[in-house]
Amino acid sequence: xxxxxxxxxxxxCCHDEERRDFLALTAGAMxxxxxxxxxxxxxxxxxxxxxxxxxASTEVDLSQVKEGQSxxxxxxxxxVFIRRRTQAEINEARTxxxxxxxxxxxxxxxxxxxxxxxxxxxxxxxxVGVCTHLGCVPLGQKPxxxxxxxxxxxxxxxxxxxxxxxxxxxxxxxxxxxxxxxxFTDANHIKIG
Amino acid sequence: xxxxxxxxFKNPVINWIDTRLPIFTMLQKEYGTFPTPKNFNxxxxxxxxAMVMLTTMILTGIFLAMYYTPSTGHAFDSVERIMRxxxxxxxxxxxxxxxxxxxxxxxxxxxFRGVYYGSYKAPRELLWILGVVILLLMMATAFMxxxxxxxxxxxxxxxxxxxLFSAIPVVGxxxxxxxxxxxxxxxxxxxxxxxxxxxxxxVIFAVVFLHVAALHxxxxxxxxxxxxxxDKDTVPFHPYYTAKDCFALVLFLIFYALIVFYAxxxxxxxxxYIPANPMVTPAHIVPEWYFLPFYAILRSFVWDxxxxxxxxxxxxxxxxxxxxxxxxxxxxxxLPWLDRSKVRSAVxxxxxxxxxxxxxxxxxxxxxxxxxxPEAPYVMIGQFATAFYFAFFLILSPLLPKYEKxxxxxxxxxxxxxxxx
Numbered sequence: 001x002x003x004x005x006x007x008x009x010x011x012x013c014c015h016d017e018e019r020r021d022f023l024a025l026t027a028g029a030m031x032x033x034x035x036x037x038x039x040x041x042x043x044x045x046x047x048x049x050x051x052x053x054x055x056a057s058t059e060v061d062l063s064q065v066k067e068g069q070s071x072x073x074x075x076x077x078x079x080v081f082i083r084r085r086t087q088a089e090i091n092e093a094r095t096x097x098x099x100x101x102x103x104x105x106x107x108x109x110x111x112x113x114x115x116x117x118x119x120x121x122x123x124x125x126x127x128v129g130v131c132t133h134l135g136c137v138p139l140g141q142k143p144x145x146x147x148x149x150x151x152x153x154x155x156x157x158x159x160x161x162x163x164x165x166x167x168x169x170x171x172x173x174x175x176x177x178x179x180x181x182x183x184f185t186d187a188n189h190i191k192i193g
Numbered sequence: 194x195x196x197x198x199x200x201x202f203k204n205p206v207i208n209w210i211d212t213r214l215p216i217f218t219m220l221q222k223e224y225g226t227f228p229t230p231k232n233f234n235x236x237x238x239x240x241x242x243a244m245v246m247l248t249t250m251i252l253t254g255i256f257l258a259m260y261y262t263p264s265t266g267h268a269f270d271s272v273e274r275i276m277r278x279x280x281x282x283x284x285x286x287x288x289x290x291x292x293x294x295x296x297x298x299x300x301x302x303x304x305f306r307g308v309y310y311g312s313y314k315a316p317r318e319l320l321w322i323l324g325v326v327i328l329l330l331m332m333a334t335a336f337m338x339x340x341x342x343x344x345x346x347x348x349x350x351x352x353x354x355x356x357l358f359s360a361i362p363v364v365g366x367x368x369x370x371x372x373x374x375x376x377x378x379x380x381x382x383x384x385x386x387x388x389x390x391x392x393x394x395x396v397i398f399a400v401v402f403l404h405v406a407a408l409h410x411x412x413x414x415x416x417x418x419x420x421x422x423x424d425k426d427t428v429p430f431h432p433y434y435t436a437k438d439c440f441a442l443v444l445f446l447i448f449y450a451l452i453v454f455y456a457x458x459x460x461x462x463x464x465x466y467i468p469a470n471p472m473v474t475p476a477h478i479v480p481e482w483y484f485l486p487f488y489a490i491l492r493s494f495v496w497d498x499x500x501x502x503x504x505x506x507x508x509x510x511x512x513x514x515x516x517x518x519x520x521x522x523x524x525x526x527x528l529p530w531l532d533r534s535k536v537r538s539a540v541x542x543x544x545x546x547x548x549x550x551x552x553x554x555x556x557x558x559x560x561x562x563x564x565x566x567p568e569a570p571y572v573m574i575g576q577f578a579t580a581f582y583f584a585f586f587l588i589l590s591p592l593l594p595k596y597e598k599x600x601x602x603x604x605x606x607x608x609x610x611x612x613x614x
Contacts, residue, residue, distance in 0.1 A: 043371075046385065052375045072472060077377035079472050102497075130377075133511060135356035136349065136474040156476050157353065158492065158567050172495060174509040 057193030059185070062124070070141040072129060075192045079129035079137055080180060081153070082190075085164060090122050092151060093165035100169065103176045107165040110179050126190065127166045128180050131155040133173035138162060153177070223409055228427035229434055230415035232610050236306040237413065237434075238441030239299050245442060246296035247401065251394050253289040261341065263387035265380045268343035269468045287457040293335050294460045295449045297483035300328065308528070309549055311537030312414040318529040320407040325525050327400050332484070334393040337386040339481060340378075344465030349478050351378045351386070357491075360512040377471060417609045418537025419602065426606035477566055485563030486556050491518040492567050493579040517579065524586040531586050534594035541600040545593055552585045 058075045060082065065071050071082040085093075093107040112121040131138050133155065139145040140153035140162075148154035148161035150169045155161075160171030167176040182192040202208045202217060211217045260279050262271040275282035304324070307313055313321035340351045355372050359365040374381030412421070421427045428434075452459065460482060464475045480488050494513035497506045508516070524531070539546045555578050562575040603609035 046374055047371050048373075048375050049381065052379075052381065074472070077375060077379045077471060133356075134353040135359075136353065136478065137472065138474075156474060157478050172510045172514075174497075174506070174511055 057191060059189060059191050061189055063188040067123065072141050073192070075128075075180065080192055081125070081127045081129040081141060081166070081177070083125045083141075085123050085125055089151060089164040093163060093167075096150075096163060096165075096167075102168050103174065105165075105167060105176055107167075110165050110167075110176070112184060121184065124190075125164075125166060126179065126182050126192070127177040129153075129177070131157065131160055131173055132168065132175040132177065133158055133160050133171070138177075223430075224435075225429065225431045227409065227430040228421065228424070229413055229430045230421050230426060230606055231428045231433075232415050232417065232606050233413070233434065233437065234416055235437075235441050236302065236309075237415075238438045239303040239306065241438040242442055242445050243296065243299040243303055244401065246292060246299055247394065247397060250289060250292050250296060251398070253285050253292065254391070254394065256285050257289055258391060261387075263341065263384050265343060265383055265469070268341060268383060272342045284453075287453045291449070291452050291457060291460060293338065294481070294483065295445075295452070296331070297335070299445070300331065301483070304328070304525075305553060307414075308552070309539045310414055310416060311418050311532070311534070311539070313529045314532065314537050315529070316411050317407075317414065320404060320411060321529055322526055323400055323404040323407060325522065327397055327404060328525075329522065330393055330397045330400065334390060334397065335481065335483070337390040337393070339465075340383065340386045341390060342465060343383065343469045345467045345469055345473075345475050346462045346465040346478070348378060348469035348471065349474055350480055351382065353478060354480075355382075357515050357518075360509070360515045362512070379471075414537065415606060416538060416540060417603060417606055418540070419606055419609070422605050423607075479564050482560065482564070485561075486559035487518050487521060487563070489559040489563035489575045490521050490579045490582065491515065492563075492572070493517065493575045495572065495576075521582060524583065528586060528590065532590040532594075533592075534597070536599050536602065541602055542593075542597055543600060544597045548585065548589050548593065551581070555581045555585070 056076060058073060058080075060071070060073050062071070062082065062084075065082065065084045067084050068086045069084055072079050073082065074080070090107070096107075098104050098106075108122075110127075111125060114120060129137050129141070134157060136155050136157035138153035138155040138160070140147045146154045146156075148163075148170070150161055150163035152164045152166060152169075153162040155171065155173065158172050160173035161169050162173075162177055163169050165176075166179075168174070180192050182190050185191050202211060207217055257275065260271060260275050260282065262268055272286070275286050277283075279285075307321065307324070336350070336354060340347045355369055355378065358372060359369045361368060370376065372382070373379065374385060415421075462479060462481075467475075479485070491514040494517050495510050496513070497510055498508040498513065499505060500507050534542065534545070536542055539549050558578045559575065559582065562571050562578060565571040603612065
C-alpha cells in the first residue's frame, strides 16, 4: 500500500488534472466539429432546391413591343421589366450628370452594347422589377402609372424613384434596379438567366 | 423532496402519484400557498391572461392546421374553405386571428406595467430578459402566421420583412435567398413558415416555463416596489389571486368575444382577402397593428452615413433603419442596467412617472406613424418620436435618478396598504 501512490496525492493530482483538461478539450472540440457537420446538411437544405434552380431561365418574344411600350415577364418568381425606350428617354438617361446619381452607373452599361449581330440595343432596357430597398414592385410599366420625377419608375412602398435607365435617383433604395443576365438570341428574342 | 413531509392528499390516487412524482406538492407550493404580495392591482393579472392567450392560440392553431394547406396554389383557398365549409371553422379562425392581437395587447400591458413599477430591477433582470425573449419569439411567430393565408399583405409583408436581412453587409443577399429557399417569397418559403409557425409556440411555452420558474425564485414585484418582509405583507396565491385573476380574465375574454363576434376583421387589413400576386405590390403596405411602432422606427432612418470626406457609404439608410429597429428591442434587454434608480416603483418617482406616460404616448405616436404613408409630415414626426424612444432608454433612464427627488418610501407593503385605507 505504501508503494502505490494514492490517486489523490498532491503531487499526482495536478499532472492528472492537466491530462483530464486536455482530454475534455479535445473531446469537446471533436463534438463541436461533429455538431457542425450534422448541422450543415440541415442548414443547406433550406437553400434553393435543384428544381428551383432549374427554373432559372426564361425566353421572351419582343416582336409585339412597340416603342414606348413595356412588358413584364416572370423570371425566378420575380417580375422582369422590359421597356422599349423612346429616343427622348434614352437622351434623358444619357445626359443625367453622374454626380446626381446615388449608385453611379452609365446608361450605356445598363443596356446591351453590340448585342445581336454587333448592333447596339439602347432602346431595350431589361431590369428586375424589384425595388432594391425592401423588395416591392415599382410602378411605371403602364402609361397610366406614376413614373416619378425622372420619367422612370416609382415605388409606392417607401417612395423610391428610378430614372429612365432604372437608376435610383431619390428615396431610400440604395442601388439601381438590377440588370439580370440576359442575351439576344435574335433581333426579336431574349433569353433571361 | 423525498425526505420532506410525506404527501398527505385526501384522494388516494393523487397521494399514490404524488409519492412517486411530487407534482401535486409542487403545484400546491407554487400556485396554492405561494406567498404573494397582498397589494397587487389588476395590472398584475395580465401575465396570467397572456398565458391563457398562448394556450388559446396553440389550441385553435392545432385545429386550423388540420384543414390548412401550406402550398401557394391552395393556401388561400384552404383558408376560405375553413371560413365557409368547415364546421365552426369561421369561429376557430376568428378566435385564432384576433387572438394574436389580444395576446399582444395582454403582453404590451404586461411590459408597460413592468416598466412603470420597475419590475426589471435586481434581482429580476433575468426574469425580464426571458420576457423580452418571449416577445421576440411572439413577433416571429405572429409574422409567420400572418403569411400563411397567402393574401396580398401576407405576401408583401413577407417580402418586405425578409428583405430587411439583405441590409446585412456582404452576406445579406445570400441570407435572404436561404430564408426564401428560392429567389423570391414562394412555395418553399410558405412551407417553412408553416413548419416554424407550428414549432415556435411550443418554444414560447418552454421559455414561459423558465420565465415563471424565475418569477417563483424572486417572487413577484408589487405596486410599491418594496420586497415583502413579513407574513403580513403577503397572501397565499390561492384563493386570493386565482380569484382576482379569474375576474380580470373574464372581463378580458368579454372584450375578446366582442371583437370575435362583432368586429372580427376590424384589426386586419382588407387587402389580405385578395390572393397573393407577386407581380403587383399593394399601394400601401402596412404590418399588423402590433408591429406599427417598430415599422415607424424602421422608416425613420432616411440618411446614408458616409465615411468622412469620401463618398463611401458606411451605413446605408436601409441598414440604419434595420439597426434602429432591432436596437429598439435591445433597449428593452438593457433596461435593467440603463435605469440607475435604486427605487423601483414610479409611485415614488414623481418625474419618472411623467416621463413614463410620455414614453407610452410616444409609443402610441410611433404606432400611428407606422400606419401612415412615408410622406411629410409623418416621416418627421416619426423621427422625433424615434429620438424620444431612444432618449427614454439611453438618456432619461440613466440620468434621471441623479436629479429626481424621491418621495418618502413606506416601511413595508402592509404599512403602505393601511395608510391608503
